[in-house]
Amino acid sequence: MTPSKKPVLEIKGLRTQFFLHEGVVTALDGIDLTIYENESVGIVGETGCGKSMTAFSVLRLVPHPGKITAGSIWFKGTDLTKLTNDQMRGIRGKQISMIFQDPSTSLDPVFTIGSQLGEVISLHQNIYNQEELNKRIMRVLNLVRIAAPANVMKQYPHELSGGMKQRVMIALALSCSPSLLIADEPTTALDVTIQAQVLNLLKDLVRGVGSSMMLITHNLGVVAETCDRVCIMYAGRIVEAARTDELFGKPQHPYTKGLLAAFPKLGEQKDELSVIKGTVPNLMKPFPGCSFVERCDYAMEACRRVRPMMLEVSPEHFVSCHLYLGGGEKTDVS
Numbered sequence: 001m002t003p004s005k006k007p008v009l010e011i012k013g014l015r016t017q018f019f020l021h022e023g024v025v026t027a028l029d030g031i032d033l034t035i036y037e038n039e040s041v042g043i044v045g046e047t048g049c050g051k052s053m054t055a056f057s058v059l060r061l062v063p064h065p066g067k068i069t070a071g072s073i074w075f076k077g078t079d080l081t082k083l084t085n086d087q088m089r090g091i092r093g094k095q096i097s098m099i100f101q102d103p104s105t106s107l108d109p110v111f112t113i114g115s116q117l118g119e120v121i122s123l124h125q126n127i128y129n130q131e132e133l134n135k136r137i138m139r140v141l142n143l144v145r146i147a148a149p150a151n152v153m154k155q156y157p158h159e160l161s162g163g164m165k166q167r168v169m170i171a172l173a174l175s176c177s178p179s180l181l182i183a184d185e186p187t188t189a190l191d192v193t194i195q196a197q198v199l200n201l202l203k204d205l206v207r208g209v210g211s212s213m214m215l216i217t218h219n220l221g222v223v224a225e226t227c228d229r230v231c232i233m234y235a236g237r238i239v240e241a242a243r244t245d246e247l248f249g250k251p252q253h254p255y256t257k258g259l260l261a262a263f264p265k266l267g268e269q270k271d272e273l274s275v276i277k278g279t280v281p282n283l284m285k286p287f288p289g290c291s292f293v294e295r296c297d298y299a300m301e302a303c304r305r306v307r308p309m310m311l312e313v314s315p316e317h318f319v320s321c322h323l324y325l326g327g328g329e330k331t332d333v334s
Helices: 051-058 085-089 113-125 130-143 149-153 162-174 192-209 220-226 244-249 254-261 301-305
Strands: 007-019 024-036 040-044 066-075 096-099 180-184 212-217 229-234 237-243 310-314 317-320
Touching (some): 007 051, 024 040, 024 051, 024 066, 040 051, 051 212, 113 130, 180 192, 229 244, 229 254, 237 254
Parallel strands (some): 040 212, 096 180
Antiparallel strands (some): 007 024, 229 237, 310 317
């Protein structure tokens, strides 16, 4: 990363656990992640790997009975894990905003779009004059390219299409020009055409507002189009991190290679797509070594016993794998 770039978010050794009657589930197992100014970073992995929990941990919104048990989350020089709930409320929405997965469940059905936008703007920017508030609402709706914003202000969420509701969610998130925007699967509920529009809109807005973005998705195509860097997550750990072009061109971790092999490519004909054998491990059972060991074709004895460290295999390309650490002889773990 260019030395002139300053980190907006630095996550160090973050562990988030859920304390259930059946046992302890380690949703995040010591992750390290840095996002710099004006940078878009993609967090990729299959369902249950900890992508959304990373976002909830940053915002200190981990649902009960979960809690952050180790590590730190530094945002512009402040450790968020040390702040009180009142102090965090001053950061959420104003300095760190989030676009949630499903806009239909994120917007309040009994309030108009204008009143919901107005509440966020007045709360974080102390604007209570209705005329000035309406101008701000119109400005942010125009920012996300909503047609007829004066009419949309008066409408309720159920009167809008899925794409328009997602644009309203983006408007809510960007209404206070946050330093960090977290987008959690922002195109999941949209058709392909609207997905492309929303992604292009996000890219343009992040550049225009000067925010950094954490984009959470399982869609590699979305990451390729949107992000500067990519972090691959598996079972609560980051196993590979690199610039987007580097990761797609030279994947190093066996899990990353498996993901890319399973992704269909235009013009390539296959009788069937590649799959990654096995299933995600039970996060209630601690594993001292590599979390991918049971599904890996290259597993070595050390993979079961020792957690692989992050190694920089090329400039700004990090991988957590014993293949690059001289872990020992390959062994069959099937």
